[in-house]
Amino acid sequence: xxxxxxxxxxxxxxxxxxxxxxxxxxxxxxxxxxxxxxxxxxxxxxxxxxxxxxxxxxxxxxxxxxxxxxxxxxxxxxxxxxxxxxxxxxxxxxxxxxxxxxxxxxxxxxxxxxxxxxxxxxxxx
Amino acid sequence: xxxxxxxxxxxxxxxxxxxxxxxxxxxxxxxxxxxxxxxxxxxxxxxxxxxxxxxxxxxxxxxxxxxxxxxxxxxxxxxxxxxxxxxxxxxxxxxxxxxxxxxxxxxxxx
Numbered sequence: 001x002x003x004x005x006x007x008x009x010x011x012x013x014x015x016x017x018x019x020x021x022x023x024x025x026x027x028x029x030x031x032x033x034x035x036x037x038x039x040x041x042x043x044x045x046x047x048x049x050x051x052x053x054x055x056x057x058x059x060x061x062x063x064x065x066x067x068x069x070x071x072x073x074x075x076x077x078x079x080x081x082x083x084x085x086x087x088x089x090x091x092x093x094x095x096x097x098x099x100x101x102x103x104x105x106x107x108x109x110x111x112x113x114x115x116x117x118x119x120x121x122x123x124x125x
Numbered sequence: 126x127x128x129x130x131x132x133x134x135x136x137x138x139x140x141x142x143x144x145x146x147x148x149x150x151x152x153x154x155x156x157x158x159x160x161x162x163x164x165x166x167x168x169x170x171x172x173x174x175x176x177x178x179x180x181x182x183x184x185x186x187x188x189x190x191x192x193x194x195x196x197x198x199x200x201x202x203x204x205x206x207x208x209x210x211x212x213x214x215x216x217x218x219x220x221x222x223x224x225x226x227x228x229x230x231x232x233x234x235x
Contacts, residue, residue: 036224038170045127046162046170046213048224061223095169104176108217109158110224111175118169 002026004096004116012090012123018083022096022116029072030054034099035079036112037070039092047092051099052079086123093118128153129214129227136233141204145230147197147214153225154216159197161190162213164229170213174199201232209234 008020022035029035036051050060052070060068069082083090098114130148137143147159159177162170172181174190177197189200197214214227 038226045229046215046226048215048226051224059222059224062221100175104158107157108219109176110215110217111158111160111172112162112170112215113172113175113181115169115171 002098002114004098004114006094006096006116006119008119008121010120010122012086012121013125014087014123016086016123018081018086018090018094018121018123020081020094020096020119020121022079022081024077024079024098027098029077029079030074034059034101034110035070035072036097036099037081038095038097038112038115040095040118041089041092049081049083049094088123091121091123093120127228128218128221128225129216131212131214131227131230133228134231134233136235137204138235139204139206142200142202143204143232144201145199145212145214145232147199147227149195149197149216149225151195152220153195153218154192154197155195156219157217159190159192159214159216161188161197161199162215164211164213173212204234206234208232 003025005023034051037049052058067084072079095118096116097112101110161174164170177192178190218225
């Protein structure tokens with residue numbers, strides 16, 4: 001049974017850096033799959049932040065790319081999110097997720113089969 | 126504003142059928158598979174449908190998905206009060222090289 005658990009500060013000051021860790025159990029981050037971050041501002045919809053592959057390559061949301069970094073810690077079986085220069089607009093519940101991804105011909109299938117419970121990060125002074 | 130368009134809300138009575146639409150373009154739904162998620166307040170989303178129409182283990186067959194062109198549809202039959210939740214579609218956008226979600230649809234079971 002794959003389980004994911006987010007952890008990190010619940011409060012970050014404006015202009016600071018938001019740093020979260022996702023602890024993975026029941027699977028290895030060295031598996032040939034993608035590990036993703038998704039966020040949800042209070043009362044709003046889901047927003048894909050990005051994903052990191054077991055090879056450490058990554059894809060980021062183009063609107064956040066200049067501020068986002070994702071990485072893997074193979075020794076701890078964890079992956080992380082860093083979001084810099086935060087503002088109140090970055091206040092959200094942040095979820096980590098395991099992505100199932102494969103091509104069928106030229107069509108890409110991507111689905112988030114496993115999710116963490118989410119952690120609320122508030123940006124405020 | 127989301128790249129994928131969903132109706133903000135839908136409603137139906139218990140036992141009835143409801144459909145939720147998800148409209149996109151050739152760079153996303155038109156050329157890639159769609160997944161659907163159910164979310165209750167204060168909880169993480171849960172995968173309902175992947176690859177347009179497949180259900181993960183444990184998802185009842187009252188939930189079904191379909192895709193035609195640049196639009197996808199989630200159908201729920203035999204509505205139950207416990208189905209009241211927010212529903213999101215998601216896919217990959219090949220032009221953006223990014224994952225995308227619809228804005229979400231709130232289902233009310235009257």
